[in-house]
Amino acid sequence: MTDFRVSRRHFLHGASALGAVGLLGATSRPALAAGVTIGIVYVGPRDDFGWNQAHAVAIKALKSLPGVKAVEEENVAETDACAKAMESMVNLDGANIVLGTSFGYFTPFMADLAKKYPKVEFRHAAPLWDATKHPKNLGSYFGYLNQAHYVDGIAAGLSTKSNKLGFVAAKPISSVLSNINSFLLGARKVNPNATVQVIFTGDWSLPVREAEATNALIDAGCDVITCHVDGPKVVIETAEKRGAKTCGHNASQAPLAPKGFITGAEYKWETIYKSYAEKLAKGEPLPNMLSGGYDSDMVMNTAFGAGASDEARKAATAAIADLKAKKPIYVGPLKDNTGKLVIEKTYDNYDPYLDQMNYLLEGVVGSLT
Amino acid sequence: MSEGLVQTVLIALLGGALRVSTPFMFVALGECLTEKSGRVNLGLEGTLVLGAMTAYAISFHSGSPWLGVLAAGCAGAALGAIHGFVCKLPRVNDIAFGIAMMLLGTGLAFFFGKAYIQPSAPRLDAISLGGWSSDPRIASALQVHPLLLVGILVALAMWWAFANTRWGLLVRMSGDSAQSARAMGVSVDLVRFLATAAGGFLAGIGGAFLSLYYPGSWNQGLSSGQGLMAVALVIFARWNPLRCVAAALLFGATGAIGPALQSVGITQGYYFFNAAPYILTLVIMIGSAGSQKAGRDVPGELSITK
Numbered sequence: 001m002t003d004f005r006v007s008r009r010h011f012l013h014g015a016s017a018l019g020a021v022g023l024l025g026a027t028s029r030p031a032l033a034a035g036v037t038i039g040i041v042y043v044g045p046r047d048d049f050g051w052n053q054a055h056a057v058a059i060k061a062l063k064s065l066p067g068v069k070a071v072e073e074e075n076v077a078e079t080d081a082c083a084k085a086m087e088s089m090v091n092l093d094g095a096n097i098v099l100g101t102s103f104g105y106f107t108p109f110m111a112d113l114a115k116k117y118p119k120v121e122f123r124h125a126a127p128l129w130d131a132t133k134h135p136k137n138l139g140s141y142f143g144y145l146n147q148a149h150y151v152d153g154i155a156a157g158l159s160t161k162s163n164k165l166g167f168v169a170a171k172p173i174s175s176v177l178s179n180i181n182s183f184l185l186g187a188r189k190v191n192p193n194a195t196v197q198v199i200f201t202g203d204w205s206l207p208v209r210e211a212e213a214t215n216a217l218i219d220a221g222c223d224v225i226t227c228h229v230d231g232p233k234v235v236i237e238t239a240e241k242r243g244a245k246t247c248g249h250n251a252s253q254a255p256l257a258p259k260g261f262i263t264g265a266e267y268k269w270e271t272i273y274k275s276y277a278e279k280l281a282k283g284e285p286l287p288n289m290l291s292g293g294y295d296s297d298m299v300m301n302t303a304f305g306a307g308a309s310d311e312a313r314k315a316a317t318a319a320i321a322d323l324k325a326k327k328p329i330y331v332g333p334l335k336d337n338t339g340k341l342v343i344e345k346t347y348d349n350y351d352p353y354l355d356q357m358n359y360l361l362e363g364v365v366g367s368l369t
Numbered sequence: 370m371s372e373g374l375v376q377t378v379l380i381a382l383l384g385g386a387l388r389v390s391t392p393f394m395f396v397a398l399g400e401c402l403t404e405k406s407g408r409v410n411l412g413l414e415g416t417l418v419l420g421a422m423t424a425y426a427i428s429f430h431s432g433s434p435w436l437g438v439l440a441a442g443c444a445g446a447a448l449g450a451i452h453g454f455v456c457k458l459p460r461v462n463d464i465a466f467g468i469a470m471m472l473l474g475t476g477l478a479f480f481f482g483k484a485y486i487q488p489s490a491p492r493l494d495a496i497s498l499g500g501w502s503s504d505p506r507i508a509s510a511l512q513v514h515p516l517l518l519v520g521i522l523v524a525l526a527m528w529w530a531f532a533n534t535r536w537g538l539l540v541r542m543s544g545d546s547a548q549s550a551r552a553m554g555v556s557v558d559l560v561r562f563l564a565t566a567a568g569g570f571l572a573g574i575g576g577a578f579l580s581l582y583y584p585g586s587w588n589q590g591l592s593s594g595q596g597l598m599a600v601a602l603v604i605f606a607r608w609n610p611l612r613c614v615a616a617a618l619l620f621g622a623t624g625a626i627g628p629a630l631q632s633v634g635i636t637q638g639y640y641f642f643n644a645a646p647y648i649l650t651l652v653i654m655i656g657s658a659g660s661q662k663a664g665r666d667v668p669g670e671l672s673i674t675k
Contacts, residue, residue, distance in 0.1 A: 045486055047487045048588060075589070198636075200631070202643050207586075208583075211585075212389065212625055213631075215388075215628075219380065220377065231590070233586055237586060365634055366636045367636035
């Protein structure tokens with residue numbers, strides 16, 4: 001049992017191909033269908049008010065395009081299950097491109113599949129692709145959501161009365177820290193007295209602890225709450241129940257907080273997925289790395305809710321225009337909250353130095369360990 | 370640490386105990402009843418999740434959250450009944466079958482719960498006991514849900530019934546010595562079947578609390594292992610319903626330590642503080658396991674002790 005493993009999908013496929021040969025040999029699957037078939041694999045439910053929903057909304061928009069077919073599978077663990085799901089999309093649904101939306105799908109699963117199926121494109125939603133290590137039909141895409149969190153911060157800074165903003169975060173990794181820091185810089189830009197208090201829950205989805213963290217932040221005096229967890233539903237609903245205002249994350253949570261919702265940071269995966277579909281339809285090569293922020297229409301903010309004052313709306317809209325004009329968020333010099341100089345000069349919003357963020361800026365109450 | 374900080378942490382502990390402990394309490398009481406009769410039902414994690422989903426769905430369709438609570442209990446009782454029935458068949462291991470039931474319960478809940486992640490169902494309301502305080506934090510911490518009080522009453526009733534009623538005696542006898550029970554003409558299988566079904570009913574209600582009150586929404590990560598932890602709490606509580614209540618309250622309170630300390634600015638070491646409930650459980654178990662009495666509390670028929 002070393003390398004001789006035939007998956008059920010493979011077996012069925014092979015068996016049906018044999019049958020087809022027996023008939024006329026004409027019914028075997030064409031390598032490329034007339035249109036474009038996109039396969040997408042989600043790690044959680046498609047309607048989680050968060051990360052998975054943001055992707056699913058984009059896929060839904062894509063389905064309305066002529067000639068584009070989409071195959072989706074939800075709740076696929078970051079295990080062999082993901083390889084099986086993707087393989088069946090390639091073999092049974094004839095997918096031209098397979099999108100993996102969870103961090104752990106990339107190695108070894110997508111990297112191996114890309115080698116096994118060189119004619120199929122594989123793209124993964126995190127900046128992990130490396131030209132020296134990975135095949136050419138594999139690649140990465142992601143959005144700079146911190147830009148939208150910066151806009152959140154501006155609206156929040158003008159909506160708070162206590163000047164204390166709360167942030168429920170999952171883990172202290174760079175993308176989360178970048179969202180926290182950008183949120184703080186946005187708030188500080190319009191309200192120099194604002195501070196951001198962080199509570200790390202320790203994992204991506206812990207509903208009870210997220211609710212506890214939200215309550216603890218509000219008890220500590222925070223009157224605007226935002227978060228970076230997989231499904232922000234619990235945080236937003238708990239804050240709304242307690243009468244605090246909220247900023248969203250990943251997808252639109254506006255319907256969850258009719259009274260206190262200010263705005264939210266959302267991905268606009270639609271832009272990326274549409275460009276993949278169009279390029280595939282024309283037979284053009286796909287980029288291996290595709291990323292961007294406001295200036296390339298890859299992130300956005302949720303429409304303002306009842307919690308946003310006129311002043312906040314105006315300032316946030318102006319900030320969006322600034323970001324579209326590529327104005328920098330990280331204007332140096334900036335210190336971290338232990339007093340160390342971490343950002344010595346002004347960095348462009350896409351500077352690789354910022355991707356390695358491992359600090360919380362001065363004004364954030366919290367620590368990484 | 371100044372007085373204000375201590376106060377905030379204490380309020381958080383109180384609030385945490387009152388908010389988080391109820392599901393632990395119901396599952397632990399259900400498991401306590403089942404184990405007292407001589408069976409282990411590890412499937413209560415699945416029961417908890419299925420109960421949460423059922424309660425949310427029924428509340429959404431009927432508009433009555435209390436009907437949802439009842440439905441959750443019935444769903445739990447059904448799962449418990451399956452466990453109780455199958456485990457009386459020859460050579461069925463109750464622990465292995467419990468694990469199967471756990472997977473069945475979560476699987477069913479995920480399958481039928483798909484449609485209820487997005488819609489908003491009517492939730493249960495709490496009783497405010499903190500109206501006397503001008504501090505909004507105390508007022509918020511003292512939002513007590515009636516189910517918590519029901520749980521405490523159930524525990525008192527179980528504790529009294531185990532010691533003072535014929536039914537309680539039958540359950541204890543089935544759990545301690547099946548042979549004596551049979552000699553008395555008691556159907557041990559029937560007692561265990563009923564105890565497992567009733568235990569499932571309680572665990573289902575614990576699930577209803579999760580989806581309809583706190584955190585108060587249905588999604589697939591809702592339980593994140595609370596059912597399993599509650600089963601462990603029974604051993605911690607040494608099969609005493611009153612101690613189950615205490616253990617659940619303690620577990621809820623210590624669970625609030627992590628977020629509460631971070632909110633008052635003690636931000637270092639949050640992974641450690643988040644693990645506080647488990648560390649405390651371990652310490653108390655090690656401390657109490659050495660006592661002479663501990664051994665006598667274990668129901669003699671439990672397959673884990675045989």
